[in-house]
Amino acid sequence: MALLLDTLGDRVLLGEAIPESCFSDWTGHAACRPLALVRPTSSEEVSRLLRLCHEHRRAVVPQGGMTGLAGAAVPNADSVAVSLSRFTGVESVDRDAATLTVRAGTTLEAVQNAAREAGFRYPVDFGARGSCHIGGTIATNAGGHGVIRHGMTRDQVLGLEVVLADGRILDLMNSMIKNNTGYDLKHCFIGAEGTLGIITRAVLRMAPPQGETHTLLCGLPNYKAAVALLHRLRGAGLALEAFEVMWQDFYTMSCDWRDSQPPLPTSHAIYVLCEAEGDANHLETALEAAIETGEVADAVLASNIPQAQALWAIREATGEFPLKLAPINFDISLPIPTIGDFVEAAGEMLQQRWTGISIVNFGHIGDSNLHLTVDGRSLAEDAPETHHAIEAEIYRLVGEYHGSISAEHGIGLLKRDFLHHSVRPEAMDVMRALKHTLDPNDILNPGKLLN
Amino acid sequence: MALLLDTLGDRVLLGEAIPESCFSDWTGHAACRPLALVRPTSSEEVSRLLRLCHEHRRAVVPQGGMTGLAGAAVPNADSVAVSLSRFTGVESVDRDAATLTVRAGTTLEAVQNAAREAGFRYPVDFGARGSCHIGGTIATNAGGHGVIRHGMTRDQVLGLEVVLADGRILDLMNSMIKNNTGYDLKHCFIGAEGTLGIITRAVLRMAPPQGETHTLLCGLPNYKAAVALLHRLRGAGLALEAFEVMWQDFYTMSCDWRDSQPPLPTSHAIYVLCEAEGDANHLETALEAAIETGEVADAVLASNIPQAQALWAIREATGEFPLKLAPINFDISLPIPTIGDFVEAAGEMLQQRWTGISIVNFGHIGDSNLHLTVDGRSLAEDAPETHHAIEAEIYRLVGEYHGSISAEHGIGLLKRDFLHHSVRPEAMDVMRALKHTLDPNDILNPGKLLN
Structure with a gap:
């Protein structure tokens, strides 16, 4: 801690000074006060922090707006949480190139507003827009509305700046559409949930404004x-x-x-x-x-x-689920032609084991994405085992249908133990090898995504 | 060789039996007869070949339709060339999901036709369509016409099957749009020019047919x-x-x-x-x-x-360049707002050093892509040093403008020594680390892309 304070001084908060907002994400899962919260104000400060933690093999948990739904940003008592909330702002807007250059701590809403003011739109959008950080949306490859037309966050990213586990700053700040100069390394970090590097800046594409x-x-x-x-x-x-x-x-x-x-x-x-x-x-x-x-x-x-x-209000009833149901939510993908069969099979399977249980379903079908919700009101209260058993059964069925246990929310802590239903052992081995290459001391978000 | 013949029998051609078509690509650069040409008929045969070469540290050069423009598929005398030309065909077309599953040796044209017959289109297109293999288009992240609307080949790929250097078959045959289950490993192999694995199968997206x-x-x-x-x-x-x-x-x-x-x-x-x-x-x-x-x-x-x-015939004059000019062609990208200045600066720079030289320019500007052609008729014949000096000057200028020395053709052999103009040292180090992780014995296309 003395070293941390020496290195980063007033960027560091300890003990009671650490706000509760960084103890867990929107799931409230496993809330915990980290050893320290560091709030760097530049990429260089992120670099200094990681170099120190790499040398001392101290776990670092990158945090954005804490709106995640998979527990990827939840710290534990031995880890240093690092929040990009003080490294914010749209650095530049290039109307000719239709690009934005942003710092990782900028909210999605601020990015959307900057695009709108320039006569464009940033087409990634979802409910947490006012709180989530753009860096977090990239680290989790966020989806949301508009994917059917514009793709996921990955499809908006032209360039990245990433601080590697050992503190090296990796400048991949490309702004060009066509660029075939070797391995396209940015894709390693997009959707990696902070386990391979900390995203500090990005070049993003803007789309034309929506027409009629x-x-x-x-x-x-x-x-x-x-x-x-x-x-x-x-x-x-x-x-x-x-x-x-x-x-x-x-x-x-x-x-x-x-x-x-x-x-x-x-x-x-x-x-x-x-x-x-x-x-x-x-x-x-x-x-x-x-x-x-x-x-x-x-x-x-x-x-x-x-x-x-x-008409949209009917579809947006999902916002009322937490009040009116005892929802267990699933964010899954399936090959488009099989989604109808899957919904039937899932309903029957649950009914057979938990009589009286019901599911309500909607999906962004054009994106292969099904949001299945189990209404748990008929189940006994305080039954985390049942909750877990239902998850296990649904994810097992997803695996049988060659689907994905995470369409857009990511893996984090909450889905980590189910990942084998969607990822083959050889792919898991390659993921581990990539992790070891980029983070040999396993300091970046350890235990998240992979175990 | 005895081991190779034992393992793959009649898939192996040696000596005079090896056709000249596999000695070099469309550039004719460094044409060379390889030690052997292996033409596997399945992913398992590719796997057996690579396992053997991995054990014996024998260089393997993956080949597609040999239409490349950067020398990435050119063998040397000590290497085993592997051609996917006998692993062909569209395995399935899924109209509901708007996807195609294809084998790597299938020509781009055959893929386009299969999409058309299903009422869609496969939107990647360029002149070599009748010869190039779809696996090669993925390994080089091919561009071509239509990028402004549909993106590069990378944007069409949903899933891949890749054989790793040690023979492991990596099944990443995803068919879903949204799938956030860990690192998206397919992006490591797309555009890697056969240096990290051999692509054997793919799931591709189809687009609706073109309207009026x-x-x-x-x-x-x-x-x-x-x-x-x-x-x-x-x-x-x-x-x-x-x-x-x-x-x-x-x-x-x-x-x-x-x-x-x-x-x-x-x-x-x-x-x-x-x-x-x-x-x-x-x-x-x-x-x-x-x-x-x-x-x-x-x-x-x-x-x-x-x-x-x-109107198109005017733009397509590029096809007549080899007959009417002594062209030195550049496939480069630059930030869109700077392309006009770059063209002026490049012309002046060349004029100052090589009086009388001229350049003709066109570009897919919406994709950041400039095709600058130097008309070398005023230069002395047989002057490879001049040719190289012109390349060096143009690529240096591209670096100054924060551009890319390869928009869509890739790096291969021909641009390898200029890569540092577009890729920072830290990124080059990470590329090398990735290469070492996935191909520790350096058998896959050694000396290509990276040196």
């Missing part, structure tokens, strides 16, 4: 029809901004929670909420054809913004 | 106006399929080579050939505004396919 969009809710006979509709809309000369599939149980429950009349009757097996940019005629032509073939049984097109918001 | 497109040629007062036009068109609700910028020297020369009247007078400083999908009204509105602000001085919109082809 249309919002549509459809009732469909089955999941297969939803996949057919996705295919049809993709070929209709439109830019799909969202394609949210809600299963009947989800739709019915959400409509029950609202005062108003459901926009479509609750009798359909599947509902699709779709947002598309482009020519309204293209959308109407595609929709007519879908109705003719029976893919779509019924549909309502929002004719103004309040109507569109009312 | 419009082709437009504009004359502009300067490079800055071209960047402004790019920005304007991107915000006009159109999907840009191409944005090809030709400097006056290029345009004038190309028009001279054609019989017909130039579509626009040769008096403009910059010409932009643009192809856009979407509403013609949007394009016309944007164009009118660009004319009003002075960004665009003159323009012609093709009203039918032959007219569009005639």
